[in-house]
Amino acid sequence: MGFKPVVPESSPFTLQNIPFGVVSTQQDPSPRCATAIGEHAVDLRTLSKAGFFNDTEVTEALSQLIETLRQANLNVFAALPSKTRTAVREQLISALKDGSLPEESALKLSEVQSHLPVNIPDYTDFFCSLEHCQNCAPMSGGKIPENFFNSPSAYNGRASSVIPSPSLVRRPRGVYWKPGNKEAEYGVSKLVDFELEMGYVVSKPVPYGETMKVDDAPEHIFGFVLLNDWSSRDIQIHEMPPLGPFNSKSFGTTISPWIITLDALDAFRTAPKHKTNPLEHLRFADFNRGTFDIKLAVHLERDGQRHKLCTSNLSYLYWTPFQQLTHHASANCGIRTGDTMGTGTISGDGVGEDGKKYELGCLFEATQHATKPLKFEGGVEVGYLRDGDSVVLSAWCEDASGNQVLGFGECRGQLVGPNAPIKNVTNY
Amino acid sequence: MGFKPVVPESSPFTLQNIPFGVVSTQQDPSPRCATAIGEHAVDLRTLSKAGFFNDTEVTEALSQLIETLRQANLNVFAALPSKTRTAVREQLISALKDGSLPEESALKLSEVQSHLPVNIPDYTDFFCSLEHCQNCAPMSGGKIPENFFNSPSAYNGRASSVIPSPSLVRRPRGVYWKPGNKEAEYGVSKLVDFELEMGYVVSKPVPYGETMKVDDAPEHIFGFVLLNDWSSRDIQIHEMPPLGPFNSKSFGTTISPWIITLDALDAFRTAPKHKTNPLEHLRFADFNRGTFDIKLAVHLERDGQRHKLCTSNLSYLYWTPFQQLTHHASANCGIRTGDTMGTGTISGDGVGEDGKKYELGCLFEATQHATKPLKFEGGVEVGYLRDGDSVVLSAWCEDASGNQVLGFGECRGQLVGPNAPIKNVTNY
Known part of the structure; x- marks a missing residue:
């Protein structure tokens, strides 16, 4: 037997x-x-x-x-x-x-x-959700960056801090502006956030000095995971201009440990939400198979209670994972097997019965930088994360009747205090 | 024998x-x-x-x-x-x-x-020369970023494109603004530059979730190399706001292949040029041994002729390598053995007999974005780099009498056309 x-x-x-x-x-x-x-x-x-x-x-x-x-x-x-x-x-x-x-x-x-499913030679994080970009405009100069509509925006991330779920993430120390003035301080970050992203892992490499075609992108992707791009907003606001996010993002990136292959996801290929008219290197043949219909949700666990923070869908991204990877490779950097890409925060514009948006993939967006806390039963208010909070991302694909066909498993991480003991599983 | x-x-x-x-x-x-x-x-x-x-x-x-x-x-x-x-x-x-x-x-x-002397788990590039920052202000909003004086600025770089000298670097394709208007185009970069930097390689790691002390920094550095941070200015100007440099920097980073150890450099510890009053985590005990007196030069080889483009010195940096590494580790990212850090372009304010500055570590600075080409004997004018140009960085340390005690060897790279054959030595 x-x-x-x-x-x-x-x-x-x-x-x-x-x-x-x-x-x-x-x-x-x-x-x-x-x-x-x-x-x-x-x-x-x-x-x-x-x-x-x-x-x-x-x-x-x-x-x-x-x-x-x-x-x-x-x-x-x-x-x-x-x-x-x-x-x-x-x-x-x-x-x-x-x-x-x-x-x-x-x-x-x-x-x-x-364990981490792959050794990650290079980790990159994109910024490709138009709705996220619109909602975050206050953090990046008040308007949508002029380059957003030309090509997928991205920054190189830190591979050393990518860790598998379930993970413990220490609240970081860093440099930020003291509230109310332009004096900087080094101390414990007060404004820690999550970001709802997916990640994808490279299969076939692109040699250094070469480029790839967007229609070949599926050959270069092994599969997808969930990815929580933990972010410190006070450190980020201080350090971002002009070089972009650095220490504000590198204190932890939690990924779900099971890679869902492109074979498994093939039945869920779908058209992107946004129709675009991209530059030559980002034009792909089959619009209706341009991305994936993957449903997403985020829950917060605090004081033994579980609160749904948001839902979203991978297909909302303005620039698809295939376009992201192609643009990444377009300047000859070389892409290696195991390289992992974060899609960027995935937000939407869905509005609930109360008229409020609920497809907001981070607390910066959902609470408008903690000025409008989320409210839950029992008088619970959520601004930024507290020590002890767990953030749980989930993702799944459904058939036409709305039944789950497959899921991604949890991407779970707990924020702990700056000196709390942590033990995570790394590949090094 | x-x-x-x-x-x-x-x-x-x-x-x-x-x-x-x-x-x-x-x-x-x-x-x-x-x-x-x-x-x-x-x-x-x-x-x-x-x-x-x-x-x-x-x-x-x-x-x-x-x-x-x-x-x-x-x-x-x-x-x-x-x-x-x-x-x-x-x-x-x-x-x-x-x-x-x-x-x-x-x-x-x-x-x-x-070959590459180490496998590089993560590569980071800093932006820590005040003079470079001042000269580049036109590219980053017209003034010195407000955060510059608070802590060392940096962005994560791309490890896959770090290659050993001598290297061939293909002129990249990318997205840039068409001259004169706000329409974007995908094509061959026209404005390719070098950047004079040093690199340093991590010895003792800092575990993920931990931090390090600035006075312990020498224990964490194995040694130094020369580093040419090849840069595409047209791609950079398009992509930089708000996420920082990405494809504009990842088409090639050439390092000299011999790591000069901290033991060899110990006799050349010196005070940094700039006196600063840094935040707590960046304050170090012995100002007079805060950095290294390492002399630098850049030569251009074009059409069989060799032109000196600039000289500089590592000690000019506003934030020293020890402060850079300490700040990098301060938010818990973890630093691994082999991690390589670029110091950022090293410029100075030295002025020649003709009243012109000559310690300008890239062509963007030296030619003011190609508006004032450098002029050499025989009517040679240098704006940005041409296909076929070789850029050669060198570095050395001198005794009190001005005699060379040790050198770094060449960091040599040749820019070739976008479709020219290349073969470089990589570790992967």
Whole structure:
């Protein structure tokens, strides 16, 4: 008898999903590649050693495939041709259906530790939601930057502070303007925010000195994760002009640990919300498959209560992930396998029955820089984050009837005090 | 008979230097650690295998030291305690004096290929020269940014495009404003510049979530290199507000391949040019040893002629490298061994006999955005860079009599056309 998974209705990890991640267990703390199904992780190293992949139809040496699935990160697997990765996924789906995987490959998800799924050579964060940009204009000079409509805006981020969910993030110290005057101070940041983003991980690289075509972008993306771009608004307001965000963003970036592949997301390709008339290098052929219909939500956990902060959708972005990556590569920088891109905060313009916008992907927007706190039952008011607050991002894709087909799992992080003990899982 | 090096008077690689790098040869293309002396590289892997380091006084397991010197980069060596690295350096100096190194460890410098000395987990570029900032004000809103005097300004750079000298850099394509109006275009950058910087490489890491003290900064720096931060001014002017430089900087960053250690530079510690009264985390104890007296020069090679473009000095920086690194770590981002920091363009205010400033570290400054070309013998005028131009940075330290004690070797890069073939040495 093999492993026959049970997939509870609410599970993000369905047979249509088959995400890739890296896990370890208490019994065997060495990180190795895995997939997730229902309430289990499936250890791909165990499968590889048991000869499971020996008959996979591959476009390169089989030994190479088998070796990749024994690694401590997914970089080598992600660099394989997409055909090979697709074949691996299909073989897993088929064996999970048949119940033919060896029992010892199944680990309880509640008992595994997730690691960063890839070693991240370079991390970049975009700024591509028109609604976010409009709502944040007060922070960047009062108006939409003139370049916004010409090409996807981005800054290089800090790879060292990307950590997997669940994570503890220390409230940072930094330099900011004292309230009310133009005197600077070094101290504990008072205005800590989250940002609702997705991240995507590069598969096929672009060599240094070369560029790529926007219609080839799907070949260069391994898959998507959730990403919380923790932000210190007081440090950010001080440091941003003219070089952009730096220390205000580098005290923590939490990502969900399971990469949802482009194969799994293919059924949810959709048209972007915004019609644009882009410059030559960003024009793509098939508008109706230009992005993905991925639903998003953010919850705050405070004092044992859970409050919904916002919802959104990846397809709201003005510049799609495919356009982002293409523009990134357009000046010859080189893109490496494992490079991770944040989409930028994803906001929308949805308005609730009370006339208020609810698709606002950070507290700067949702509370107008804490001048209009969010109000919840029991007199709870939320401005910026307090020590002890947990922020939980979630994402899922639905069928035409509104039923969840697959999910991303949680991207969970807790803000703790500047001197609180923390222990996170890093790859270095 | 062992290897007895000859050090020509003009050589940067003296017995007081003993830099560290990574080289390969045609006969053995595997990269390995090396030092340089006179006109030779000394293969540290060969020495390690010959048992040369077996008696080194080390502060950790000897096997660990021996293993590090057989690596394809210097990251593991750089992470060793500074005492151990100092002991290795002193042992090398002593054996080079004695002529007791095995002949087979000596390779002709002219026959080795230099590689990136370290794998660079994260690359950061600072903006800390007051004179550069003043001269560049036209590009960033017409005045000195308000935050400049509070803390070192910086942006995250792109590690994938850091390449060793000598390098070929393709003129990039990108998005810029068409001359004279506010319409954007995607095309070949017309305004390509160099920037005279130094770089420094991290030794002892700062764990994610922790910070460091400015007086401990020397413990965290392995050594210095030269760094040319190639810049596209038309792309930069378009993309910079509000997120800072991105594609305008990521088409190439050339570094000199030999890391000059803090041990070698210790005799050249000096007071910074600018007296400042910094915030708490940037105040350091010994002002007179706050930075380094490192002399800098830039030459342009065009049409077979060599023109001196500028000179400068590391000590001119308003914020020293020690303050830069401390501020970088102050918000918990974590700093890893091998992380490389660009100091930012190093300009001064020196004025020549003709009344003109000559310590201007980029063409944007020196030519006032190409409105006042530099003029050289034979009617040569230099505005921005042309395809085929080579930019050569050099640096050296002098004794009290003005004699060179040690040098950094060349940081050389050639700008080539957007479709010219290039081949550079990368670590990935």
